[in-house]
Amino acid sequence: MSTAATPPADGPDAVLRGARAAVIGAGLMGHGIAQVLAAAGVAVSISDPEPEALASVPQRVAANLEALDADPSAATRITLADSLAGAVAQADWVFEAAPEKLELKQELFRQLDAAAPKTAILATNTSVMSVAEIASKATHRERILGTHWWNPPFLIPLVEVVQAPDTAVDNIAKMLAFLTALGKTPVHVKRDVPGFVGNRLQHALWRAAFQLVDEGVCDAATVDTVIRAGFGMRLPVLGPIENADLIGLDLTLDIHDYILPRLDPPSEPSATLKRLVADGRLGMKTGAGFLQWTEEGADRVRTTLREHLVRAAGEFTTPNPGGDP
Numbered sequence: 001m002s003t004a005a006t007p008p009a010d011g012p013d014a015v016l017r018g019a020r021a022a023v024i025g026a027g028l029m030g031h032g033i034a035q036v037l038a039a040a041g042v043a044v045s046i047s048d049p050e051p052e053a054l055a056s057v058p059q060r061v062a063a064n065l066e067a068l069d070a071d072p073s074a075a076t077r078i079t080l081a082d083s084l085a086g087a088v089a090q091a092d093w094v095f096e097a098a099p100e101k102l103e104l105k106q107e108l109f110r111q112l113d114a115a116a117p118k119t120a121i122l123a124t125n126t127s128v129m130s131v132a133e134i135a136s137k138a139t140h141r142e143r144i145l146g147t148h149w150w151n152p153p154f155l156i157p158l159v160e161v162v163q164a165p166d167t168a169v170d171n172i173a174k175m176l177a178f179l180t181a182l183g184k185t186p187v188h189v190k191r192d193v194p195g196f197v198g199n200r201l202q203h204a205l206w207r208a209a210f211q212l213v214d215e216g217v218c219d220a221a222t223v224d225t226v227i228r229a230g231f232g233m234r235l236p237v238l239g240p241i242e243n244a245d246l247i248g249l250d251l252t253l254d255i256h257d258y259i260l261p262r263l264d265p266p267s268e269p270s271a272t273l274k275r276l277v278a279d280g281r282l283g284m285k286t287g288a289g290f291l292q293w294t295e296e297g298a299d300r301v302r303t304t305l306r307e308h309l310v311r312a313a314g315e316f317t318t319p320n321p322g323g324d325p
Contacts, residue, residue, distance in 0.1 A: 015181035016040055022091035022116075024084060024108060026053045029125055030097035032153035035061045038077040039070060039154070040182045045079045047087035054080050064154060084108070088116040093178060095147060097125045105134045113138035121171050123147040128195045131164040141166035145175060146189070148196055157185035164192040211264065229316065237308045241290045242301060244273075245283035249290075253277050 019042045023034045026048035034057060037044045048054040057080065062072035081087035088094050094116055096108055105124060112122050122144045124134050135144040146162030153159075159179050163172050172188060179186040189196045195203065209223045218226075234243065244252045256269035276282075276289055283289035284298040 013181075015177050016042060019043070019093065019178070020045075020091050021093040021095065022046070022081075022088040023095050023097060024048075024087065024112070025097035025099075025125075026050070026057050027097065027099075029149060029151060029153060030095075031057045031060050032064075032151070033095050033097055033125065033149055034078050035064055035074075035154045036182055036184070039065065039074045041074075041077070042182075043077055043079070045081045045087040045091065047081040047084050068154070084111055085115040088112060088120065091116055091120050093175075094120055094122045095125060096123065100126060100129065102129060102133060105129070106137045109135055109144060110137040113140050113144070121145065121175055123175065125149055128199055130194055131162050131192045132166065135164060135166065142168040143171055145171060146192070146196070147175065147179070147186075148198065150198070157183075158198065159184045159186045160189050160196045160198055161186050162189040162192055162196055225318070229318070233309060233312050233316070234305065238301070238305050245289035245291055245293065246298075246301065246305075247283070248285060249273060249277050249282045 021037045021042050021044050023030050023037070023044060023046040026034075026046055030046065030048065034044045034046050038061065046054065046057055058075045058078055061078060062075040065072040065074055094112055096105065096112065098104055098108055105126065109122065109124070116122060118140070120143065122138075124131060124144070124146050125148060126134060126146060127148055131144065131146040132141075135141045138144060141164070145164060145167045146160065148160040148162065150156040150158050161172060161175050161179065163169070176186045176188060187197070193200070205227075209227075212218055212223055213220050238246070253269055253273055256273065260267045260269060272290070280286060281288045284293045284301075287293050287295075
């Protein structure tokens with residue numbers, strides 16, 4: 001199956017017009033996803049086995065919208081359903097946001113596949129679990145995919161759209177277009193690996209952070225200070241791939257040749273990195289590395305980074321966790 005997914009060219013209004021969505025789960029993520037949908041004008045039906053959690057959704061959504069200086073009346077687009085089947089009966093888009101329990105999610109998708117219209121796309125909001133495993137008890141697995149929203153979903157733009165082996169690529173493209181129309185920043189995760197992209201990166205950093213404390217290299221507060229006052233200041237405008245291209249892939253390879261075998265567990269430099277260096281694709285200075293670069297594009301990145309760091313340095317204050325204000 002091809003993993004390429006190109007969203008349709010329809011504008012946001014066309015994609016959202018008449019759309020009907022269902023959210024399964026009214027907890028932290030579920031009510032936030034419902035808020036994004038309702039604020040974009042989508043009719044939303046939501047269900048949850050806990051009556052109190054379900055009943056509080058409109059109030060929680062309205063309060064969030066007021067805090068964002070947005071129209072709280074958008075919460076009226078959310079209908080409380082008394083059953084899963086009732087919630088999805090007319091849905092075009094279904095977002096499951098139940099607890100991270102594999103057997104629970106498997107059973108939910110068995111029910112969703114049976115109850116939702118055959119044209120509906122069914123999405124799980126799992127943050128780490130295999131989408132294929134979650135979909136394993138369903139019959140029409142081609143319409144099941146992952147949409148990993150980040151908390152809080154109404155503030156963080158990213159949604160990882162995860163393609164399982166049985167997911168139809170057309171459904172990936174439709175979901176990318178729908179999320180874009182909602183104002184989100186969706187990315188296509190082409191392989192269904194545990195943790196996807198974001199949590200693999202995040203927890204690789206956390207693992208190293210905890211290990212430094214375990215080994216007595218530094219205390220916990222120092223780890224956070226190094227990130228906040230160091231490379232973390234670049235991250236809002238410069239991702240690690242761009243950064244490697246900026247400093248040069250030959251330098252990056254030299255660094256990795258030295259440090260990666262000395263980490264625990266030890267490893268070797270990326271095969272792609274070694275191939276790019278051998279091919280003379282060294283990053284911005286050669287016009288191509290992991291990414292393609294024009295002189296204007298490289299200058300724009302450098303200027304954006306410099307301006308961001310000047311602003312960030314002026315705003316930076318050293319945190320005092322657990323201490324006096």
